[in-house]
Amino acid sequence: MSSFVLAQAGTETRPTFWRIGHVGEALFYYLAAVAVAIFLFGVYRRFATYARGADDPIDRLTDLPSRVLTAAKLVASNEKQFDRDLYAGVMHTFILWGFLTLLIATTILGIDMDLWTLVLGQPSFFVGDFYLAYSFVADAMGLLFVVGVGMAIYRRYWVRYGRLWGKHISTEDDLFVWTLFLLGVGGYVTEGVRILGTSATRDVSFETVSFVGWFVKDVLQAAGVTADAAAAAYPVVWWSHALLALAFVASVPYAKPFHMLSSYANLVTRDEDAGRRLPRVPEDASPEEIGPSEIEDFTWKQLLDHDACTKCGRCSSACPAKAAGRPLDPRDVILDLKSYREGLEAGDREEVDIVADGGTSVVDAETMESCMSCMACMDACPVDIEHVTQFTEMNRRLTESGQMNKNVEEAVMNVFQKGNTFGDPDRKRPDWTEELDFEVPDAREQDVEYLWYVGDYPSYDERNQHVARSLAKVFEEAGVSYGILYEDEQNDGNDIRRVGEEGLYEMVAEENIEAFQNCDYEKIVCTDPHSYNTFSNEYEQFGFEDGDSVYHYTQVVENLVNRGALGLSGTELDDTVTYHDPCHLGRYNGEFEAPREVVRATGVTLDEMPRNRDDSFCCGGGGGGLWMDFEEETKPSEERIREALEDTDAGPDVDRFVVACPMCMTMYEDGRKTGGYEDDIEITDVTELLVEAIEAKNERSGAGATSAAAD
Structure with missing residues (x-):
């Protein structure tokens, strides 16, 4: 029998895996398991990279519960996103809370289907008032998510907001924002097709609580789509949405979406005195060991900094050196280091000096000399990347190698x-x-x-x-x-x-x-x-x-x-x-x-x-x-x-x-x-x-x- 669960009289619910069948359901769970495995392997590889970094002189895991809560407050409030940029703050708030709500909604559905009813043998709680409240909240927050992503697309491609563009902006950034948009819109299209398709066999009047999905249903009807046509198209629409979602999950550790994890980890492990208090050089360090000369010389937290960068360009727009035309862009320095590390890991980049006066180094000496140590980049960064500390340590390498500016x-x-x-x-x-x-x-x-x-x-x-x-x-x-x-x-x-x-x-x-x-x-x-x-x-x-x-x-x-x-x-x-x-x-x-x-x-x-x-x-x-x-x-x-x-x-x-x-x-x-x-x-x-x-x-x-x- 199909897993299409028909509502009993007076009981509001929705069909799950409608018209997908048992084989399709099994295939979905298999693909989900593969996506999660790929995700976990990618996360493991990322943290294995950090483990190869040098020890950090700051104990960044003291009072971990307090750190976790403080980081959660920063993320939940979006206060760093609102600083200097109200538009970006609103946009990111809509995307964040819309995404989290949809993630929670999917998790609740999975608990009901797989744990509550299948494993524990309990009657589904995904009915009646709970279902109605669930549908309304999911639709409302999902709409905010789509609006937020739409704001991002408008600012990036229509306005072409300056700080969102640069030498490290690539196809992965386009894929990220458009995938989010397609996931948000695709969810509503799937919902609208389902409501229309099931209307031939049951009363769907209660589905008006899913007001966006209902609107899509009305649009489809106005366009001449019948209930039978919607029912026939539903498997294709559902699989398109499901495969995109699973591909997104699998890709998180390998591309820009990883910042959703690395940024939070960066906030948890931040040093509140970073910049104003620089770390000492170990007393037993030789001149060759002072400052980074290869990627492994960066601490694990600094490697995490590189991965946490979202390419938002806030540091660049706040940097007085960049505004003056000096050869420093804080974002580019962080992403140059990340790109160099990833190139070494992929085997398509040869090892060079991290920083040097001329030559083929990752960062040029004049770039580091341009830094005013004003900490504007760190203050503007929404994920607390510690630019000044890293820049100072690269200056230490220049000093120890005899490449200090003559003045x-x-x-x-x-x-x-x-x-x-x-x-x-x-x-x-x-x-x-x-x-x-x-x-x-x-x-x-x-x-x-x-x-x-x-x-x-x-x-x-x-x-x-x-x-x-x-x-x-x-x-x-x-x-x-x-x-x-x-x-x-x-x-x-x-x-x-x-x-x-x-x-x-x-x-x-x-x-x-x-x-x-x-x-x-x-x-x-x-x-x-x-x-x-x-x-x-x-x-x-x-x-x-x-x-x-x-x-x-x-x-x-x-x-x-x-x-x-x-x-x-x-x-x-x-x-x-x-x-x-x-x-x-x-x-x-x-x-x-x-x-x-x-x-x-x-x-x-x-x-x-x-x-x-x-x-x-x-x-x-x-x-x-x-x-x-x-x-x-x-x-x-x-x-x-x-x-x-x-x-x-x-x-x-x-x-x-x-x-x-x-x-x-x-x-x-x-x-x-x-x-x-x-x-x-x-x-x-x-x-x-x-x-x-x-x-x-x-x-x-x-x-x-x-x-x-x-x-």
């Missing part, structure tokens, strides 16, 4: 010989204090609340020396207990580490830690966000125990402002300004509000940049960019100033471009000149703005006192 090499040598990137003597480090009308305390000789790490640029660069003097004036005005290290201060090493010079980084870190330990202080305050980042997040690797007591100066000054230590009324200045979030303060360490609170406290009108906070656009100075020369279409600093003058609400009425980082100050002063904006806007540090407000307050107080005396 960077000069800065590195200056740090090695003189302790600063300028190559000036240590004794000149405190020269910036000489123009002050008070003496800056020496933290080596007296107890202080704040040990102030000034940094290279505020110490040696003339423009940034003014920023250092401004902060000293703020501390004096507020009566802060502070002191500096004078000539015992060394370069912080943050950017030295990110250009790949790990050995020198370890040396300066240990020297700075020793200098800190020779002082009696409660907290450390940094002028530079780069110093703040590495002291807070990385010096712990070398025995520094006070990382939680490190602050950026805007955080300290915000506290002074809030407790009234500077006596500001919030009406001192009346300029219109915009504020630039430094990467190492904002995106790296999540501090967005402290500098804004200080800026607002001066009385100015703060007009936000279109790209702000996490989405801030890098100045171009990070990752050694400050020391290198690139042929760029438009410098990141020039683009950012243009954005301030053209894309903010105030537009050309913005008087000042406010920064909170010495590197940003240097880059934007340069961009203001090279971009032709010298007469249009001023570059001002938060402390300079604050000192102006204090001076305006004091002038008013002095004028008030003079007036009172005259009276």
Whole structure:
């Protein structure tokens, strides 16, 4: 007897394997078993590849239940997809939840048919109200799935959205999106044909709950398709849909659909401190073992990163190096490495260097030198690929093989010989204090609340020396207990580490830690966000125990402002300004509000940049960019100033471009000149703005006192 289950009187259900027959049913289960076997073998091969990778220095499986739940929340909410792109967020939400619902619906049907009724011998629960609710939900969520895939097709092929195209976009991407579309539409066609075909032998009025399938049935009837014709065509329609679904299942581990698994695994095993805290080089590593020279040198997590990439291009569109025309596309680097590995596995690719200056390497040295270590790519990535860590390790390989950029090499040598990137003597480090009308305390000789790490640029660069003097004036005005290290201060090493010079980084870190330990202080305050980042997040690797007591100066000054230590009324200045979030303060360490609170406290009108906070656009100075020369279409600093003058609400009425980082100050002063904006806007540090407000307050107080005396 056919497995066509006719509804009993008053019982709503649907026929399963209608007109397929026992032989067809057996064939289907056989093909399903084959598809699952192919799927499992493919997954095994993928994980066998990861097992061949190097050990990861981070324990990525600690507190696994919490990791699994956190990753599930990220996937379920689609919050990373919504970031910067509402259209993509809605599209992916529809596809994800529609797909999951259809998968669950298929699983429920299988449980009823194979486990509940066949194995356990229980009456089917796929009837009555359960069936009606099931059909309605499946149709509704399936429709969202089709709409979501349709949105993807529209954006990819009609709009030809830029970031969805690139050198690694291939036929597999076309097959993936069109297969999803055909699966979604094919399911409804199959349902509509079934409803029409069975209408000749039973009452199908209750099938209106399957409103999309019912609509397809109506369309077929309007087109002249009879119930008998639908019944005759049903086996062909059903097998077409079933074979496509089984082929999709079998293909998952071998093509783009694998990201549905690898992306989730990547979220589970992510390191929340990736980028801001780089891994140490093992103490016993030889120069040949530092940085990847062959594919097996990448850790298993980095190989998983390569497979998790969905080719969405979010990292590429957020990358300031790519926007400036530098030879870096974060997506291409990740996919180049994946393609190289797959080529080796297939035997159609010869082994070459992973990264080298010229030649036939997988990644060119200039590509890695272009990275600004701004972490925009990582922030934009919806599956938490750790680009910066991998890029830094490739820079380590270039350093160890003697292929470092010459300008960077000069800065590195200056740090090695003189302790600063300028190559000036240590004794000149405190020269910036000489123009002050008070003496800056020496933290080596007296107890202080704040040990102030000034940094290279505020110490040696003339423009940034003014920023250092401004902060000293703020501390004096507020009566802060502070002191500096004078000539015992060394370069912080943050950017030295990110250009790949790990050995020198370890040396300066240990020297700075020793200098800190020779002082009696409660907290450390940094002028530079780069110093703040590495002291807070990385010096712990070398025995520094006070990382939680490190602050950026805007955080300290915000506290002074809030407790009234500077006596500001919030009406001192009346300029219109915009504020630039430094990467190492904002995106790296999540501090967005402290500098804004200080800026607002001066009385100015703060007009936000279109790209702000996490989405801030890098100045171009990070990752050694400050020391290198690139042929760029438009410098990141020039683009950012243009954005301030053209894309903010105030537009050309913005008087000042406010920064909170010495590197940003240097880059934007340069961009203001090279971009032709010298007469249009001023570059001002938060402390300079604050000192102006204090001076305006004091002038008013002095004028008030003079007036009172005259009276």
